[in-house]
Amino acid sequence: MTAIPLQHALILSLLLFGIGVLGVFLRRNVITVFMCIELMLNAVNLAFVTFSRALGAFDGQILVFFVMTVAAAEAAVGLAIVIAMQRHRDSLDLDSFNLLKW
Amino acid sequence: MNAVDLRPAYPAIIVAVTAVVVLLLQAFAGKGKHGPYVPFSLAGLAAAFLATVMIASSQERGLGSHTGGALVADELALFLEAVILGVALLAVLLSSSYLRATNSERGEHYALLLFSVVGMLGLVAVTEMISLFVALEIMSVALYALCGSRRDQVESQESAVKYFITGAFSSAFLLFGIAMLYGVSGSTSLGRIGSAVTSASDPNHGLVLLGVGLLLVGFGFKIACVPFHMWAPDVYEGAPTTVTAFMAAGVKVAAFGALLRVFGTGLASLADDWRPLVAILAVFSMVLGNLAALAQSSVKRMLAYSSVSHAGYLLAALVAAPRVSAEAVIFYLVGYAAVNLGTFGALSSLARDGREPVTFDHLSGLSRRHPVLAAAFTVFLISLMGVPVSAGFVGKFYLFTAAVGAGYTPLAIVGVLMSVVSAYYYLRVVVHMYMKDAPVEDAWAPVSTTSALALAVSVLVVLGLGIWPAGVLALAHAAAQSLL
Numbered sequence: 346m347t348a349i350p351l352q353h354a355l356i357l358s359l360l361l362f363g364i365g366v367l368g369v370f371l372r373r374n375v376i377t378v379f380m381c382i383e384l385m386l387n388a389v390n391l392a393f394v395t396f397s398r399a400l401g402a403f404d405g406q407i408l409v410f411f412v413m414t415v416a417a418a419e420a421a422v423g424l425a426i427v428i429a430m431q432r433h434r435d436s437l438d439l440d441s442f443n444l445l446k447w
Numbered sequence: 448m449n450a451v452d453l454r455p456a457y458p459a460i461i462v463a464v465t466a467v468v469v470l471l472l473q474a475f476a477g478k479g480k481h482g483p484y485v486p487f488s489l490a491g492l493a494a495a496f497l498a499t500v501m502i503a504s505s506q507e508r509g510l511g512s513h514t515g516g517a518l519v520a521d522e523l524a525l526f527l528e529a530v531i532l533g534v535a536l537l538a539v540l541l542s543s544s545y546l547r548a549t550n551s552e553r554g555e556h557y558a559l560l561l562f563s564v565v566g567m568l569g570l571v572a573v574t575e576m577i578s579l580f581v582a583l584e585i586m587s588v589a590l591y592a593l594c595g596s597r598r599d600q601v602e603s604q605e606s607a608v609k610y611f612i613t614g615a616f617s618s619a620f621l622l623f624g625i626a627m628l629y630g631v632s633g634s635t636s637l638g639r640i641g642s643a644v645t646s647a648s649d650p651n652h653g654l655v656l657l658g659v660g661l662l663l664v665g666f667g668f669k670i671a672c673v674p675f676h677m678w679a680p681d682v683y684e685g686a687p688t689t690v691t692a693f694m695a696a697g698v699k700v701a702a703f704g705a706l707l708r709v710f711g712t713g714l715a716s717l718a719d720d721w722r723p724l725v726a727i728l729a730v731f732s733m734v735l736g737n738l739a740a741l742a743q744s745s746v747k748r749m750l751a752y753s754s755v756s757h758a759g760y761l762l763a764a765l766v767a768a769p770r771v772s773a774e775a776v777i778f779y780l781v782g783y784a785a786v787n788l789g790t791f792g793a794l795s796s797l798a799r800d801g802r803e804p805v806t807f808d809h810l811s812g813l814s815r816r817h818p819v820l821a822a823a824f825t826v827f828l829i830s831l832m833g834v835p836v837s838a839g840f841v842g843k844f845y846l847f848t849a850a851v852g853a854g855y856t857p858l859a860i861v862g863v864l865m866s867v868v869s870a871y872y873y874l875r876v877v878v879h880m881y882m883k884d885a886p887v888e889d890a891w892a893p894v895s896t897t898s899a900l901a902l903a904v905s906v907l908v909v910l911g912l913g914i915w916p917a918g919v920l921a922l923a924h925a926a927a928q929s930l931l
Contacts, residue, residue, distance in 0.1 A: 385619035
């Protein structure tokens with residue numbers, strides 16, 4: 346069995362990150378945008394695991410645990426905020442959140 | 448295996464325990480009743496402040512660094528921790544009357560504020576990237592919830608959603624930057640990253656630059672510099688005003704503290720690579736922040752854009768990193784934190800029955816009904832302009848001197864010119880307060896004792912730093928030395 350080369354995993358990670366960034370800019374639904382951000386975080390996780398394996402150092406994999414935990418906490422708070430918003434308004438479209446503007 | 452030295456984390460631990468206690472108070476207070484949140488929060492923050500002072504006065508230096516700890520208690524960390532705790536104390540004082548006036552008094556509010564302080568305390572003391580990320584998120588996640596804490600107000604909810612989306616987005620960039628630097632250096636420790644990325648002839652130099660750039664994007668969002676500032680006006684305007692005060696003061700101090708650590712120590716060897724980038728961000732922030740502030744009709748929004756421009760002034764000094772700039776940045780942050788608490792705090796202290804002054808017209812004729820408050824507000828605005836005898840003047844002087852010293856004279860020129868432009872919109876507030884009549888005889892609330900205390904302390908800090916800067920300058924100098 347041959348190991349997956351470092352470059353391939355990194356390119357995949359970059360691609361996933363790029364898809365996430367594009368999604369944040371192109372999608373207008375708050376939940377979808379949030380999922381795109383999660384995709385970016387997971388792309389970063391992939392990069393950390395890849396580097397960690399290539400370097401033989403464990404710090405990267407430890408960091409991944411922290412990222413996952415923080416992402417979960419962020420999701421909890423974020424979704425709560427979205428629900429609170431939904432109570433005031435029927436739409437979850439980011440473009441409709443335009444009260445604060447000059 | 449060595450025992451872990453927890454001493455650098457004592458202030459943060461004390462604040463975290465206090466936050467949990469306040470949460471429990473809320474849980475046991477019973478329906479419709481309020482527990483003694485404010486005294487408990489104040490006591491916890493004061494205890495943490497004492498702990499910071501005690502660690503600072505003990506002769507051991509660089510606590511934690513030799514035990515492989517993630518947090519360090521050097522002069523920089525201790526000084527900024529004291530500043531952050533001071534900010535939090537004043538923010539709690541301001542919140543207590545504001546929450547009553549807006550009918551949103553809850554234990555969670557104080558608990559979240561304290562949790563956010565825990566993150567800030569960690570952020571200025573980090574020595575490696577894992578704790579940097581965790582501290583940043585502790586601070587931010589609590590702030591997302593705080594922004595949306597006025598559940599009856601749709602503006603507050605909107606600001607929370609916007610802050611949450613941009614905050615999470617920027618964290619991802621920051622993390623990707625950390626991943627790149629980790630990949631090149633094989634370590635998350637700032638020291639080891641610093642020694643691993645020194646040589647520019649390194650074949651991995653492209654990866655290093657990508658990492659540095661992404662880190663800068665992540666931090667750019669947190670400190671709200673152009674072009675990563677678009678969330679700031681919306682969030683500052685929509686969030687409850689005392690939260691805005693806390694955020695504008697605390698987050699700036701914490702984020703610039705972390706920025707100094709990461710770019711001043713860890714990536715100092717790459718200064719030639721990131722200096723031009725920082726200079727560009729500084730120019731854009733100073734110019735666009737000030738120009739956009741000119742066009743605002745909401746005072747909160749104007750102050751938000753002004754905070755963007757002040758991020759620019761601070762970045763202008765950062766190009767002189769590490770030594771001279773750190774001193775200037777640290778000194779400026781103290782005065783700037785007091786001013787931010789003061790301006791937003793003054794607005795919040797007038798709140799009554801869920802209403803508060805928002806536009807320039809709302810402040811018309813304020814000098815007649817609230818002469819002392821109007822005078823205090825004027826002091827803060829004068830400091831923001833950078834007029835002598837205020838903290839802002841001395842601070843800006845050192846910032847621009849640092850920029851000139853690093854050979855970036857144009858930056859200082861742009862900064863001074865833009866400060867002149869800023870006088871227009873700051874003075875507009877003064878004109879409204881002193882030279883216009885109130886449109887309707889609708890008096891704002893009388894300023895409560897707690898708010899008055901917080902505002903008085905802010906005024907004293909602003910004037911004190913302007914008239915007698917030597918004491919804090921010496922502390923800032925010592926803090927800057929510990930970075931090296």
